[in-house]
Amino acid sequence: MARQKSRGEAMDPQARKVEILNSAARCFMEKGYHATSIDDVARALGCTKGFIYHYYASKTDLFFDVHREGMDRLFAAVMPATQAVGGPLAVLIAMLTAHARAMMDHHAFETVVAQGVQIHRFGATTPDQRRTLDELIASRDRFEDLFKDQAHAARAVGQIVADDISIAVKMMLGALQWSIFWYRPEADDGPDARDRLAARMVTTIIDGVRARN
Template sequence: MSISTPRGSEEGLHEILRVAAHCFMERGYAETSIDDVARRLGSTKGRIYHFFASKADLFFAVAEEGMDRNFAAIGPYLDAAGRAMDRLKSMALAHTMSMIENRAYQRSVWEGVAIHLRGATTPEQRDRLAALIAYRDSYSDRFRAALKAAKEEGDLQFKDAGIALQLMFLALNSPIFWYSPRHGETVEDRLNLAQQCVEFALRGLGAPAAMAGMTM
């Protein structure tokens, strides 16, 4: 799924998405208004309504952009040759780095799922929400396949693939809740954080220490 540009420049659209993502991350969907986004942009509401019909439309565009970035991150590894465990590790690391580097967008993905689970939707939200959940499920299926293949090859030990998948994502997604950039932080610092999340997740799924560990 990709964001379409109803009118105007793609650059202007993505600036609105970037600012809106931070507003939704800081205040949540319910407490964020179009006025809040416009104020942070330093523009009028009309600039936002030029692209988006409503706050819900804007919110789901942010969440969809987050999922687009996740798919782009793991794409190079989906058909990689070799053991499934190596493929899974690469996908997991790319996913976790996306949680860190695209944290504002990923919080909207998470909140969209939470809205779905609560059943707190309006007719305006329902179709976009269903599409977001389907998009997310399609993404999760890539990891489910890699998990099962790694187990079949003897590199992971777990009883239920569905439970294993959820527990793995709890660890890999966790930076969207606790991570915040530090002064002087480097890409290597963020990579180290992501590697630790991946190692923790894979060890929990029964991977041997030597296989779960990652080197810089």
């Protein structure tokens, strides 16, 4: 009689990596980078350490891939919003709303992205790790530039007032990213509730820079 395949054997390699990343993101979110071990990720996934090491040589490599996935998900959420209908302010609002929603939809991954910034600034890293972190932080800068460009366009037509667009955008994005500390997925009532919360968050932010007639 043919042997029944285990879950890991039945899945293709890409699906296995997705499972590892999801499990690792939750572990890093709950315990932080330094306190999380490969053992923790393996236990959460219900597999052996060897299964994890088949795909990742170290915890750091796994963390970097979770960070990279978190940024990919942010770009995937925001890029369609850059084509929103309306003037520059309407597009900026659509982008911020998409970002806010992505922070909730991918809470664990975006928490890891925030941890990556802290490690980049304060963590002890090897030269190779520093180079990888520099690449990841560069992707954050490109993400921020999307919003700066749109904010400049909105200011150019008098829809927002901001003396320093760079600071204004950092404050906008920082306010949304702070949701990793207070948003609780377990108390979530579903997609409609996340839409309403994202809209309220963005309205509060935009009201601070909207031009008054």
